[in-house]
Amino acid sequence: xxxxxxxxxxxxxxxxxxxxxxxxxxxxxxxxxxxxxxxxxxxxxxxxxxxxxxxxxxxxxxxxxxxxxxxxxxxxxxxxxxxxxxxxxxxxxxxxxxxxxxxxxxxxxxxxx
Amino acid sequence: xxxxxxxxxxxxxxxxxxxxxxxxxxxxxxxxxxxxxxxxxxxxxxxxxxxxxxxxxxxxxxxxxxxxxxxxxxxxxxxxxxxxxxxxxxxxxxxxxxxxxxxxxxxxxxxxxx
Numbered sequence: 566x567x568x569x570x571x572x573x574x575x576x577x578x579x580x581x582x583x584x585x586x587x588x589x590x591x592x593x594x595x596x597x598x599x600x601x602x603x604x605x606x607x608x609x610x611x612x613x614x615x616x617x618x619x620x621x622x623x624x625x626x627x628x629x630x631x632x633x634x635x636x637x638x639x640x641x642x643x644x645x646x647x648x649x650x651x652x653x654x655x656x657x658x659x660x661x662x663x664x665x666x667x668x669x670x671x672x673x674x675x676x677x678x
Numbered sequence: 679x680x681x682x683x684x685x686x687x688x689x690x691x692x693x694x695x696x697x698x699x700x701x702x703x704x705x706x707x708x709x710x711x712x713x714x715x716x717x718x719x720x721x722x723x724x725x726x727x728x729x730x731x732x733x734x735x736x737x738x739x740x741x742x743x744x745x746x747x748x749x750x751x752x753x754x755x756x757x758x759x760x761x762x763x764x765x766x767x768x769x770x771x772x773x774x775x776x777x778x779x780x781x782x783x784x785x786x787x788x789x790x791x792x
Binding site: 597599601606607608609610611614616655659661665666667668669670671 | 682782783
C-alpha cells in the first residue's frame with residue numbers, strides 16, 4: 566500500500582525566503598503525486614501534480630516540485646515566500662493502477678514579516 | 679463552471695443522533711470521494727463513489743455510509759453520532775478518480791457533536 570510522509574508538521578520562514586516543504590512517498594508501483602494547499606475554513610486546492618511527464622513540475626502561485634525516484638521524494642519549493650502563502654500544505658499519492666489516494670499529515674507554513 | 683458544493687456548511691448535533699451531508703460535484707465529474715479531517719488524525723479517506731457504486735472504502739465503522747445518485751450528487755450519513763465524529767467532512771470530485779486526474783474539493787461541512 567502506498568503512503569506519504571511529510572517531514573515537519575510546522576515550517577516557519579521569513580517573507581522573501583525560500584520555502585521548502587518535504588514529502589517522501591512509498592509505493593510499490595509508479596505513483597501519481599499531488600500537492601494541495603488548504604487555507605483556514607476552506608477545502609483543499611490543487612497546487613500541482615506529477616504524472617510522469619516531467620520530473621520538475623510547476624504549479625500555481627510560483628510553487629514547483631521535483632520528483633526524485635531515487636530518493637522517493639516530491640518536495641515542494643517556492644523561491645520567495647509571500648505572506649499569502651501561510652496555509653497548510655498536503656502531499657498526496659495515488660498509484661497508477663488504482664484510485665486509492667492517500668494524504669500526508671500536512672505541514673503548516675507560517676510566513677513572518 | 680461551478681465548483682464542488684457541500685451542504686450544510688455547519689452542523690451541530692447531539693450524541694446518538696444521525697446526520698446526512700450532501701455534496702454536489704462539478705458538472706461532468708463522475709467520481710466523488712469523502713474525507714474526514716480532524717486535528718489529531720488529519721485527512722482520512724472515507725469512501726469513493728463512481729457511477730452510483732462504491733468503488734473504494736476507508737477504514738471507518740459501518741456507522742458511516744454513503745450513496746451516489748444518477749446525477750453524481752452524493753450523500754454521506756453518519757448514524758449514532760459520537761463525540762469523536764466532530765470533524766470537517768470534505769467532499770472531492772474528479773472526472774473518473776483514477777490515475778493523474780486531480781480531485782477538486784468542496785469547502786467542507788463542519789460537524790460538531792455535543
